[in-house]
Amino acid sequence: MEPFTIETLRTLAATQGLHLSDGELSELLPLVQAGRKMIETVSEMPLADAEPSSQYRML
Amino acid sequence: MTDLVWKPIAELARLIASKEVSPVELVQAHLERITALDGKLKSYITVMDDAALAAAKAAEARVMAGEPLGRLHGVPVGLKDLYCTRGVRTTAGSRILGDWVPAEDATVTSRLVDAGAIVLGKLNMHEFAYGPEGLNQHYGTCWNPWDSATHRICGGSSSGSGAAVAAGLCPGALGSDTGGSIRIPAALCGITGLKPTYGRVSRAGVLPLAWSADHVGPMCRTARDCALMLGAMAGYDPKDPTTSVLPVPDYDAALTGDIKGLRVGVLRAFFLESTDPSVLRPVHTALKALESLGASLRDVAFDGARHAAGASTAIIASEAYAYHETWLKTRRQEYGEDVRLRLLAGAFVSAADYLKGQRVRTLIRNELEAVLANVDVLVCATVPIAHAGVGQREVEINGERQPVRPSLIRFTRPFNLTGHPAASVPCGFTAEGMPVGLQIVGRAFDEGTVLRVADVYQRSTDWHTRRPPLAG
Numbered sequence: 001m002e003p004f005t006i007e008t009l010r011t012l013a014a015t016q017g018l019h020l021s022d023g024e025l026s027e028l029l030p031l032v033q034a035g036r037k038m039i040e041t042v043s044e045m046p047l048a049d050a051e052p053s054s055q056y057r058m059l
Numbered sequence: 060m061t062d063l064v065w066k067p068i069a070e071l072a073r074l075i076a077s078k079e080v081s082p083v084e085l086v087q088a089h090l091e092r093i094t095a096l097d098g099k100l101k102s103y104i105t106v107m108d109d110a111a112l113a114a115a116k117a118a119e120a121r122v123m124a125g126e127p128l129g130r131l132h133g134v135p136v137g138l139k140d141l142y143c144t145r146g147v148r149t150t151a152g153s154r155i156l157g158d159w160v161p162a163e164d165a166t167v168t169s170r171l172v173d174a175g176a177i178v179l180g181k182l183n184m185h186e187f188a189y190g191p192e193g194l195n196q197h198y199g200t201c202w203n204p205w206d207s208a209t210h211r212i213c214g215g216s217s218s219g220s221g222a223a224v225a226a227g228l229c230p231g232a233l234g235s236d237t238g239g240s241i242r243i244p245a246a247l248c249g250i251t252g253l254k255p256t257y258g259r260v261s262r263a264g265v266l267p268l269a270w271s272a273d274h275v276g277p278m279c280r281t282a283r284d285c286a287l288m289l290g291a292m293a294g295y296d297p298k299d300p301t302t303s304v305l306p307v308p309d310y311d312a313a314l315t316g317d318i319k320g321l322r323v324g325v326l327r328a329f330f331l332e333s334t335d336p337s338v339l340r341p342v343h344t345a346l347k348a349l350e351s352l353g354a355s356l357r358d359v360a361f362d363g364a365r366h367a368a369g370a371s372t373a374i375i376a377s378e379a380y381a382y383h384e385t386w387l388k389t390r391r392q393e394y395g396e397d398v399r400l401r402l403l404a405g406a407f408v409s410a411a412d413y414l415k416g417q418r419v420r421t422l423i424r425n426e427l428e429a430v431l432a433n434v435d436v437l438v439c440a441t442v443p444i445a446h447a448g449v450g451q452r453e454v455e456i457n458g459e460r461q462p463v464r465p466s467l468i469r470f471t472r473p474f475n476l477t478g479h480p481a482a483s484v485p486c487g488f489t490a491e492g493m494p495v496g497l498q499i500v501g502r503a504f505d506e507g508t509v510l511r512v513a514d515v516y517q518r519s520t521d522w523h524t525r526r527p528p529l530a531g
Contacts, residue, residue: 009407016406017388024403031404035372039412042369042419052417053271053424 068284075133082133086115101199102223106180132175137229140181143264152184165264174291183219191467193218204529214247216240221248239471242483246441246496257478258303261296269378282513286310313507319353324434341487363423367473373416380405441483441496485522
């Protein structure tokens, strides 16, 4: 997975209408990187044909 | 008067019904303690003194008139400040909603009031429930009542609920739990908390953090009190389509006092193996106590828990961002710094990652269902550490430095993904005098067994009766 840069964040944020300052982007970058790294670990699970848990009601 | 505030809800309801205690006297006793102690504890954001006293007088009149009484008649409770209360501001611990006054009650607020409960006030919390420490820069961070000298966290996000119940500022409270926010403050504040099964209790009128992982539930000093409160709150609600149509059992009747032959699965790998020795010691003693009470203990594996952090991050960050998106674009500077940054990070989680998280969630839930096919409940520590100071970023667990925030939620968040019921009960103290919690996890919609184990344990121990130094 390619690491995000400040410019990646700026572009992605702008596409969503979020206009973040340089300071905000700098503060965000390590948090976003850590989150992506953590999310990446789910790829270790054998997802096979598992469907998303989109049905909230359990019974 | 002081003794009155330490009585359990079950006893208070009985004393009120038999006219031995007046609801007015009871509410006044709690209001006096809030005035005396809450300047330091900061457990309440809004104290509803006039409304509570008026409700107490009406409750007293009903008792004296011999009218039928609800099971919580005249009992004061506190609500985490994300439960909507008609005509009373509901801040979610935020500046953004600092002056917001809902037009309707949350379903559970109405149900508790219909059962006779009297709302004392709205309790402090981590801003918008997005943090397991219970920090709040807008209303002040709650002080853990178990250490009068050092400002230690109460755990969050239901920090005010934990502090208030522990310090005798209300006998019961409501919390909410998206990654552990009922069970963590219950453990760190030495009280009992229950996250019911997803769908057991309505979330209608409860401000969300992440819709698919939010659970609402009671925080009290005893398991029996949690059973009483749960019984008054639980059940289908047309306003919340995720609530179950299953009938609500009599939770109080489920507390039979007997766990002979009950199969208890002990979660060691990932859980107890990464628990600090100061926490592990009381937990091991609690396991022996359960065994001596007739339970049959066996080690079980729940490997999917290792993947809960990744799945949970994708799901909660995305859902929280979606809820806050408009405010993040227009009122961003009004958030506290930690919550603002974490909410913004959710903007960079892709739809594919969100769905991958939900697919992993399916696998984790299936695995847990299989584990629970062979045992009746699972147990482990609620939190791998017993305490952290306000502002502390790292803790040492088994000689390794670990960040505080993920450590706090490590053992609790898997069960938010799976939706299974889970409680935390006090099971001892560290050498520094800080409380330790034992987590008990049950099968879906089997809160009765979880509460029965907790109640049996509390019948044979007195950890839940200890009073913190800051309780006066």
